[in-house]
Amino acid sequence: MSSALRSQQVSMENKLVVSPSPHVHSGDSISKNMYGVLIALLPAFLVALYVFRLDALIITFASVVFCVIFEYVIAKFIMKKQPTVFDGSAILTGVLLAFNVPSNLPIWILAIGALAAIGIGKMSFGGLGNNIFNPALVGRVFLLISFPAQMTTWPTPDVGATTDAVTSATVLSHLKFNTPGLPSLTNILMGTEGGSLGEMSAVALLLGLIYMLWKKIITWHIPISIMATVVIFTGIFYLFTPIPQYNPLIHLASGGLMLGAVFMATDYVTSPLTKKGMLIYGFFIGVVTVAIRLWGAYPEGVSFAILLMNGFTPLINYYTTPKRFGEVKKNG
Amino acid sequence: MLKTFRIGGIHPKENKFSAGKTIQPIALPKQVMIPLSQHIGAPCQPIVKKGDKVKVGTRLGKSVGFVSANIHSSVSGTVNKIDKVLDASGYKRDAVIIDVEGDEWENAIDRSETVKKEFNFSSREIIEKIAEAGIVGMGGATFPTHVKLTPPPGTKAEVLIINAVECEPYLTSDHELMMEKTEEIFVGVQLLMKAINVPRAVIGIENNKKDAISKFTNVATSYANITIQPLKVQYPQGGEKQLIDAVIRRQVPSGALPISVGAVVQNVGTAFAVYEAVQKNKPLVQRVVTVTGKDVKNPCNILARVGTPLSQLIEFAGGLPETTGKIVSGGPMMGKAIAGIEVPVTKGTSGILIIPTLEAKRKAMKDCIRCGKCVNVCPMGLNPTLLMNLTEYEVWDRAEKNAITDCIECGSCSYTCPADRPLLDYIRLGKGKVMAIVRARKN
Amino acid sequence: MSILLTAVVTLGVIGAASAAILYLIGQKFKVVEDPRIEQVQEALPAANCGGCGYPGCGGFAAALVKSDTMDGFYCPVGGQATMDKVAEILGRTAAVSAKKIAVVRCNGTCEHRPRVNYYDGASNCAIASSLYGGDTGCSFGCLGLGDCVESCTFDAIHINPETMLPEVVEDKCTACGACVKACPKDLIELRKQGPKSRRIYVSCMNKDKGGVARKSCDVACIGCSKCFQVCPFEAITMENNLAYIDDDKCRLCRKCVPVCPTNSIWELNFPPRKEVKEEAVKAEV
Structure with missing residues (x-):
């Protein structure tokens, strides 16, 4: 029985409302959380603006517009249900997609990415809450495989220069393919090295993490377990062979790791429910990421690692239960 | 701390x-309705009848069964009738209705x-x-x-x-x-x-x-x-x-x-x-x-x-x-x-x-976004969103395994849910069903 | 050449060994099943609705074959025809029972039974009824939240948006009883479909005293006993201020219908009466 039908028949004018308890609500909502994440993305966006200037604005804006339009059209005309584009989730997908592509990506490719993200990644499963894979990452990986050249040619973020025609490699491809010119760690942290739009500055992304933890949008379990795993895993190699390829700090601060750990892996829908599950999920994302980075064909593996673990999330949810009351040992 | x-x-x-x-x-009411069931367990047996004079403290109902409690008159006056009255349970239940006269204890x-x-x-x-x-x-x-x-x-x-x-x-x-x-x-x-x-x-x-x-x-x-x-x-x-x-x-x-x-x-x-x-x-x-x-x-x-x-x-x-x-x-x-x-x-x-x-x-319910906030706030360490789904699809064996009967119905999950889902509504229903199943198995 | 030979031999040996293992395990764990179970199951409608009281058609067939009689076994979906067929397979005779149909015993439409509060919980009758009596003054009547609709696997019951009451689609209803179990107010009953679908029943379950019942709903049974007195076949019983018509005893004489002061007795699919009693006749479809 649809509630819309019901409310037509039963007007609530001057009638007492009766419902089961509780009778108060925290006021939390989906859109509050989504806009909260968007606020947390602001520092990274500002860095992107500073580094890539107008390009960053155009790519981000276009990506958001595409995502919102695709979601609206698919919901309204194909799924025939009330579009919920203003809950902020489509905007978030748009921003995250933009943050995962080079700043000079042609707009038409971006549009294809947005369609893959929203159409395949989200709406084909039934919309927000029902998707198995992170929509923005679906879009990103779709583009990475379909347009490898455009997706891995980054403009040199020569801050202040008038031209951005020169392209350069990312830190990780320096490592992978042993090209000369590896930048210093400070530059990597502050985000003045090559890479996708949003993955420039680890510091800006960490600011976002602190904001989200403070606002209780996410818990620490996923980002910290990913980062810790990456540091420990590469650290073990670094102890034996101290070469830049194994430097845990470079691995932590470069590429999409921060963006992935803080904003992509923590996506509510596609990550586990329980804390235990989150730690398992984070651990494996870290392991897979490092494995791809060290031994895989791609220089970067965060997106693949997250998507892979997204697929395992239902299984993790099935096998992990929260710590129940009464299971704690008596210590009184 | x-x-x-x-x-x-x-x-x-x-x-x-x-x-x-x-x-x-506050001033004494003109008439009181004293339900015979104000406790968990068996309702009382009335021991007064229409026309009886009662004082404050006169016993109106005798407890029957192990889990039950006596009911006393809270006013002095005459028993008007024993009839079904709508109480806070949402249903009409037996109550002693007394017309108040004075205040004799x-x-x-x-x-x-x-x-x-x-x-x-x-x-x-x-x-x-x-x-x-x-x-x-x-x-x-x-x-x-x-x-x-x-x-x-x-x-x-x-x-x-x-x-x-x-x-x-x-x-x-x-x-x-x-x-x-x-x-x-x-x-x-x-x-x-x-x-x-x-x-x-x-x-x-x-x-x-x-x-x-x-x-x-x-x-x-x-x-x-x-x-x-x-x-x-x-x-x-x-x-x-x-x-x-x-x-x-x-x-x-x-x-x-x-x-x-x-x-x-x-x-x-x-x-x-x-x-x-x-x-x-x-x-x-x-x-x-x-x-x-x-x-x-x-x-x-x-x-x-x-x-x-x-x-x-x-x-x-x-x-x-x-x-x-x-x-x-x-x-x-x-x-x-x-x-x-x-x-x-x-x-x-x-x-x-x-x-x-x-x-x-309440606000309209949306699809679960699996944020896990209900899991975090549950004081019994349960998984409310899972329990709601299991109740909706009537998977009672899994609901039992996931300790649905541990729920204390505090409402923290529904309070917290950003998607405004009626988690407790369903869990309460499921808890009742599973408890009935468990009881039936024991007998 | 030798490589080819090795490959062929290796694969052949593996294949033969696997086949042997499979065969042995198959023999060891062989389940001897009465072949009649499968025959019976094939005769059943495969609706798996559970209306017979067994877990699906397979469970029903197994229980039926194991048992010695046909008593207590009835497939509401297949009806008499199916039961006859099954009885033939088993060499027994099926008991004759009349085709039944679900009826909703509440006529508290929005007009007859005004809403006095606004229910705002989950859209589920079981939840609403565990909370309180309902959003009308009558705590026995239909809540209109559609648990029966959810429970029906045959798409045979729907909420009418005008009345907010469920209506049974006669052609589709198989009398499996799922809605009877689903309704927390016990409003739905399986009754004899009757000749030409003609049937009479009290469309109310209100057990309140007359005045109270009447106050909350125009068409409530007020327990006045007029129908009870007029019935020549003793088919009507009065209990808790509520009349009930026994469909085994009722001969469909229709005498009770016009005497009901609140029109709470329904007659379905009868030809219109000669007298001007338009209101009492609520022929459906």
Whole structure:
């Protein structure tokens, strides 16, 4: 029985409302959380603006517009249900997609990415809450495989220069393919090295993490377990062979790791429910990421690692239960 | 760091508008409706009939069965009829309707204000007096107190925990009672200790009642075996299992009673009722009720006779505001919404909360975004979103395995859900079904 | 050549070994099943609705074959025809039972039974009824939240948006009883479909006293006993201020219908009466 039908028949004018308890609500909502994440993305966006200037604005804006339009059209005309584009989730997908592509990506490719993200990644499963894979990452990986050249040619973020025609490699491809010119760690942290739009500055992304933890949008379990795993895993190699390829700090601060750990892996829908599950999920994302980075064909593996673990999330949810009351040992 | 329970929990806005308002008696109603079932368990058998004259304290209903409680008249007058009356349960149930004439009390009841501290009763005598007076848990669960004080054979109580946390937002009836009847409550606690024969008692009070904490701590200096435990403000600290965890750091296992970790929990209001019953021979015929709400003109704490229509209490608090959207009997987290105000006050009515129209209706439910916030706040360590799905699809074996019967129905999950999902509505339904299945299997 | 030979031999050996293992295990764990179970199951409609009281058609067939009689076994979906067929397979004779159909015993439409409060919980009758009596003055009547609709696997019951009451689609209803179990107010009953679908029943379950019942709903049974007195076949019983018509005893004489002061007795699919009693006749479809 649809509630819309019901409310037509039963007007609530001057009638007492009766419902089961509780009778108060925290006021939390989906859109509050989504806009909260968007606020947390602001520092990274500002860095992107500073580094890539107008390009960053155009790519981000276009990506958001595409995502919102695709979601609206698919919901309204194909799924025939009330579009919920203003809950902020489509905007978030748009921003995250933009943050995962080079700043000079042609707009038409971006549009294809947005369609893959929203159409395949989200709406084909039934919309927000029902998707198995992170929509923005679906879009990103779709583009990475379909347009490898455009997706891995980054403009040199020569801050202040008038031209951005020169392209350069990312830190990780320096490592992978042993090209000369590896930048210093400070530059990597502050985000003045090559890479996708949003993955420039680890510091800006960490600011976002602190904001989200403070606002209780996410818990620490996923980002910290990913980062810790990456540091420990590469650290073990670094102890034996101290070469830049194994430097845990470079691995932590470069590429999409921060963006992935803080904003992509923590996506509510596609990550586990329980804390235990989150730690398992984070651990494996870290392991897979490092494995791809060290031994895989791609220089970067965060997106693949997250998507892979997204697929395992239902299984993790099935096998992990929260710590129940009464299971704690008596210590009184 | 103040103590609190260790799993989950939320902190809703307290909104204790009626805090510090002295308990006021209200005029006697013209007619009272005294339900024969004001407790968990079997309803009473009426022992009066139409036309009978009754006084305050006259027994109206006799308890039948093990879990049941006596019912007494709260007024003097003539029994008009015994009929079905709509009560806070949402259904019509049998009640004794009495036309009020004067205010005559049974002779045995000591109505003086003096605090009578000395007593010389055995444990059995105290429990008998409590049973006779029809005392039930005053926190809202209304479980007959004498049953709770008779632990199953083979168990031994070590500590009495007094629930003075009043963790429900808005409500202040316990708080006010603690401020005004401090000495009486301490005597009541001693009586309860004697009844279950424990060497010590702990009174748990939430830190938002600082005046009560300091007053109780002062008085406790003259009672060597009673200690005061201030607690961090956290809902649902008033839950029996949560309170035990917070106070003595022991967790009652799934499906077990508090006695399994050596604890017995009683509400502070119950302690006062026990004092009155044992020391003053006064049955449970009145209680403190908070009338409150954002738009209520005069939020207050009222000493009301059982059976008084809620409408009279609301009238005393300034009448129903124009913005009234929902009326709740009890607190906002676990109270029951009622469909009309001609419902009688019962032993378990701790408050009347009037919610304005703007906040009365729930928001439309959306799809679950699997944020896991309900899992984080659940004080029993359950997975509410999973339990709701299992109930919706009637997968009872998995619901049972995921401990749906552990749910204490505190509502923290529904309160928190950003997608406005009615988690508790479904879990409550599923819990009932699974309990029925378990019961059927046992027989 | 030798590589080819090795490959062929290796694969052949592995294949043969696997086949042997499979065969042995198959023999060891062989379940001897009465072949009639499968025959019976094939005769059943395969609706797996559970209306017979067994877990699906397979469970029903197994229980039926194991048992010695046909008593107590009835497939509401297949009806008499199926039961006859099954009885033939088993060499028994099926008991004759009349085709039944679900009827909703509440006529508290929005007009007859005004809403007095607004229910705002989950859209589920079981949840609403565990909370309170309902959003009308009558605590026995239909809540209109559609648990019966959810429970029906045959798409045979729907909520009419005009009346907010469920209506049974006669052609689709198989009398499996799922809705009877789903309704927390016990409003739905399986009754004899009757000749030409003609049937008479009291469309109310209100057990309140007459005045109280009437106050909350225009068409409530007020327990006045007029129908009870007029019935020549003793088919009507009065209990808890409520009349009930026993469909085994009722001969469809229709005498009770016009005497009901609140029109709470329904007659379905009868030809219109000669007298001007338009209102009493609520012929459906």
